[in-house]
Amino acid sequence: MVQNSVRTLQAQGYKATKPRKLVLEVLEEIERPLSPYDIQGILHARGKHLNHVTVYRILDLFCRLNLAHKMLSSGGFVKCSLDAVEGCHRFMVCQDCGAIQEFADEGLCQGENRFARNLGFHTEHHLSEFAGLCSRCYGRQPQLTE
Amino acid sequence: MVQNSVRTLQAQGYKATKPRKLVLEVLEEIERPLSPYDIQGILHARGKHLNHVTVYRILDLFCRLNLAHKMLSSGGFVKCSLDAVEGCHRFMVCQDCGAIQEFADEGLCQGENRFARNLGFHTEHHLSEFAGLCSRCYGRQPQLTE
DNA sequence: ACCTAATTGCAATATTGTTGCATTTATTCC
DNA sequence: GGAATAAATGCAACAATATTGCAATTAGGT
Numbered sequence: 001m002v003q004n005s006v007r008t009l010q011a012q013g014y015k016a017t018k019p020r021k022l023v024l025e026v027l028e029e030i031e032r033p034l035s036p037y038d039i040q041g042i043l044h045a046r047g048k049h050l051n052h053v054t055v056y057r058i059l060d061l062f063c064r065l066n067l068a069h070k071m072l073s074s075g076g077f078v079k080c081s082l083d084a085v086e087g088c089h090r091f092m093v094c095q096d097c098g099a100i101q102e103f104a105d106e107g108l109c110q111g112e113n114r115f116a117r118n119l120g121f122h123t124e125h126h127l128s129e130f131a132g133l134c135s136r137c138y139g140r141q142p143q144l145t146e
Numbered sequence: 147m148v149q150n151s152v153r154t155l156q157a158q159g160y161k162a163t164k165p166r167k168l169v170l171e172v173l174e175e176i177e178r179p180l181s182p183y184d185i186q187g188i189l190h191a192r193g194k195h196l197n198h199v200t201v202y203r204i205l206d207l208f209c210r211l212n213l214a215h216k217m218l219s220s221g222g223f224v225k226c227s228l229d230a231v232e233g234c235h236r237f238m239v240c241q242d243c244g245a246i247q248e249f250a251d252e253g254l255c256q257g258e259n260r261f262a263r264n265l266g267f268h269t270e271h272h273l274s275e276f277a278g279l280c281s282r283c284y285g286r287q288p289q290l291t292e
Numbered sequence: 293a294c295c296t297a298a299t300t301g302c303a304a305t306a307t308t309g310t311t312g313c314a315t316t317t318a319t320t321c322c
Numbered sequence: 323g324g325a326a327t328a329a330a331t332g333c334a335a336c337a338a339t340a341t342t343g344c345a346a347t348t349a350g351g352t
Binding site: 072073075092094095101103105107108111112115116119120121122123124125126127128129130131132133134135138 | 218219221238240241247249251253254257258261262265266267268269270271272273274275276277278279280281284
Binding site: 015016 | 307308309310311317318319
């Protein structure tokens with residue numbers, strides 16, 4: 001799976017370096033928003049030592065290439081699971097287990113565009129996050145500390 | 147107008163202190179996302195000196211009381227213009243002049259809830275921001291530096 | 293005007309993010 | 323496979339942002 005992202009990197013002329021692959025692995029494995037320092041810490045615990053500056057720059061690149069997304073509510077980074085989200089980022093965040101799920105819907109976009117235009121606003125990008133409970137956590141005891 | 151917010155504060159048992167009124171004034175006057183340090187700086191230039199810790203705590207309180215909102219995309223704070231946004235925060239941000247406009251729509255909420263539920267997700271809050279051009283800036287030359 | 297709880301300021305510290313430059317590394321070409 | 327080289331990383335220093343505990347101040351009720 002990391003392989004897909006590696007291809008994207010190379011297709012755009014970026015190198016598939018070891019640090020970049022390591023960050024990709026973490027983001028794929030942990031489907032929850034992670035800060036740059038979170039990622040550094042996780043890798044550190046695995047004996048992989050990346051400078052935090054490097055992590056910042058990698059995440060920055062990934063966001064530009066749409067390989068990752070910076071969550072609006074928490075500022076944490078997640079791996080994008082959808083390829084074709086043209087300037088429209090939508091995620092559901094489970095308030096219990098912290099899991100995130102990306103989604104897209106043409107109908108929602110159109111509804112939002114129409115609504116905005118009625119207010120004289122010409123929309124270019126939508127950002128939206130839903131907070132709630134995922135199907136696994138719905139009807140269970142809370143898990144997440146915080 | 148600050149008066150409305152002052153009433154909200156007092157109705158909830160919070161004091162209408164000078165620092166709080168000053169922050170309210172700035173947020174009302176400047177309808178663009180402002181960081182805590184922005185606000186401190188603006189007030190400082192007017193001869194009003196607030197400690198940044200105070201600004202942080204005030205903004206924190208305002209958000210809890212729904213008097214202010216922390217923008218998802220920028221992290222800046224804006225004054226809420228709608229009273230009855232129950233856990234649902236929606237803003238349009240002009241990419242040109244930076245102006246923000248809060249909005250609400252029952253229909254959008256319902257559509258989003260329905261969509262999420264089809265994916266097994268039980269939504270509690272919606273956060274959404276549209277980026278685009280406001281009616282004044284649409285069809286003009288760009289203004290915002292950055 | 294006084295009392296008291298709430299709020300603010302201060303100092304110290306922690307966390308997060310940025311910049312310039314020397315060193316290393318992934319790819320291209322032979 | 324082994325250079326060449328442009329890109330990427332690490333390092334060090336620093337800048338910006340955010341948090342905590344506690345003493346001093348202030349708003350609101352009497």
